[in-house]
Amino acid sequence: MEKVNVAVLGATGAVGRTMIRVLQERHFPMRSLKLLASPHSVGKVIDLGSKSGVVEEFSVAALKDVDLVFGAVDNDLATEYAPLIRRSGALFVDNSSAFRLDPDVPLVIPEINARDIRWHHGIVANPNCATILAMMALSPILKLTPITRMIVSTYQAVSGAGMKGMDELERQIRDPSAAPEVFPFPIAFNVIPQIGEFDEAGISSEEWKMQNEGRRILHEASLQVCCTCVRVPVYRCHSESIYVETHDAVSLQTIRQAAEDCSGIILNEAPYPTPKECTDSDIVMIGRLRRDGACENGLHLWCCCDQLRKGAATNAVQIGEWAWQNGLLKKGV
Ligand SMILES: NC(=O)c1ccc[n+]([C@@H]2O[C@H](COP(=O)([O-])OP(=O)(O)OC[C@H]3O[C@@H](n4cnc5c(N)ncnc54)[C@H](OP(=O)(O)O)[C@@H]3O)[C@@H](O)[C@H]2O)c1
Known part of the structure; x- marks a missing residue:
């Protein structure tokens, strides 16, 4: 199966940093990893194990060719960026509470209701920790x-x-x-x-x-x-x-x-x-x-x-794995 271009939005935060570690530990099938945060963090270097990554500002241009965005920003930003991420065609796995009660967005703990990922329309929400x-x-x-x-x-x-x-x-x-x-x-x-x-x-x-x-x-x-x-x-x-x-x-x-x-x-x-x-x-x-x-x-x-792991980062990465394994990544609008 094809590898995935991944972005972590909120890469400098508590959940984002944990997500980066979990992606590496679980050998997520990544072709590339973009680190996105606020303008204030642009140029920050984050340790990626064998190499390092440089933080970029979130923008529509930064989403080019990205298949999967793991979101770790607050509700207002998630609400603002979600339409842009969906339009880019990437799947948005969001850790905020912005979409958790949206009937159009599956809310998933993979061990319990992974099959709900099947009906996503570009966003899957991670439940509260x-x-x-x-x-x-x-x-x-x-x-x-x-x-x-x-x-x-x-x-x-x-x-x-x-x-x-x-x-x-x-x-x-x-x-x-x-x-x-x-x-x-x-x-x-x-x-x-x-x-x-x-x-x-x-x-x-x-x-x-x-x-x-x-x-x-x-x-x-x-x-x-x-x-x-x-x-x-x-x-x-x-x-x-x-x-x-x-x-x-x-x-x-x-x-x-x-x-x-x-x-x-x-x-x-x-x-x-x-x-x-x-x-x-x-x-x-x-x-x-x-x-x-x-x-x-x-x-x-x-x-x-x-x-920070099963309550946020790991659960989100598991959702991404399930979507990838079942060919469900590209369904943005
Ligand atoms: N902490 C938990 O245990 C937990 C558990 C489940 C869900 N969540 C949810 O996960 C989300 C992230 O939480 P957190 O605890 O990781 O928060 P955090 O440590 O405060 O991190 C917030 C992240 O948002 C980024 N950010 C701020 N303004 C931005 C902008 N304009 N554009 C792009 N990125 C921006 C920050 O980047 P800068 O460093 O550049 O400001 C930082 O990377 C929240 O919605 C939270 O409710 C958290």
């Missing part, structure tokens, strides 16, 4: 029975807010009096129960993502999710405590067996996974699987993953 972690962690249970209710508390790393999130934690560890600029309160030696803006019902934008995106990924329009998203002073890797109620009763042993057959996850009960252990790995780790004492079909589990 906390949603990817929850859906992957629940995939053994979902293979056995539908989930009727889900209550999630997240423990989200500062790198979820990009390079500037990591810089802020580092600055405040050195100087605890340093004023917050990225997060609403100091994040060093603290936890903040707010990610995104609250609506009139007191639910944050991040909290809505898990229900809305989960419904699209699972094709379950009635999935009920209640979520509390919390930022914690961890550089990398999100963790979640998840409570679910299942339609049918399933034993813990059956779930453990199902987990062994699910790709991309590991059950770690010796004694449980931590974010540190998952750093720089593509595996979603689950543990502390146990029954709820109050609800007959209720279950609890704990899970962690490197949200």
Whole structure:
């Protein structure tokens, strides 16, 4: 099969840099790799292992001959650039939330709904990182029975807010009096129960993502999710405590067996996974699987993953691999 001309848009950011590494590690079939970012980064040199690459400014001209664009920029830029990328004929695999709820755009976790890539019209959206972690962690249970209710508390790393999130934690560890600029309160030696803006019902934008995106990924329009998203002073890797109620009763042993057959996850009960252990790995780790004492079909589990990898870069690269393997790259307008 023909190799692919690839561009990473947002190549200097937390997700973009991770994407470049993942593309190399997975030996993505690249003929060329363009590194695109803002005018401010033009000329920056990025290490590509055996060689280096120079950052260019995003432009229509820079998209010439590009087959596949991995996007790692914010929503406004993704919205502005998407029509240009589609018109160039390249497939746009986007990490922002701009298109995740667009009925014309598949929202994909390849281990769960890769086949949705088939109906793309030039854009495939990567789900929110906390949603990817929850859906992957629940995939053994979902293979056995539908989930009727889900209550999630997240423990989200500062790198979820990009390079500037990591810089802020580092600055405040050195100087605890340093004023917050990225997060609403100091994040060093603290936890903040707010990610995104609250609506009139007191639910944050991040909290809505898990229900809305989960419904699209699972094709379950009635999935009920209640979520509390919390930022914690961890550089990398999100963790979640998840409570679910299942339609049918399933034993813990059956779930453990199902987990062994699910790709991309590991059950770690010796004694449980931590974010540190998952750093720089593509595996979603689950543990502390146990029954709820109050609800007959209720279950609890704990899970962690490197949200810059499986929660963003790796998931996007897997989408690109699947599209390439199935001859689905060129479908822009
Ligand atoms: N961080 C995560 O864990 C995570 C997980 C899932 C999804 N996401 C999503 O992925 C996207 C990127 O997040 P991030 O955390 O990587 O952010 P980031 O570290 O702040 O990186 C932002 C990138 O956007 C580039 N950019 C800014 N203005 C630009 C312009 N005018 N033209 C082209 N590129 C421009 C920046 O380039 P310069 O360096 O030149 O400014 C940088 O490469 C966001 O939509 C985010 O919501 C993030």
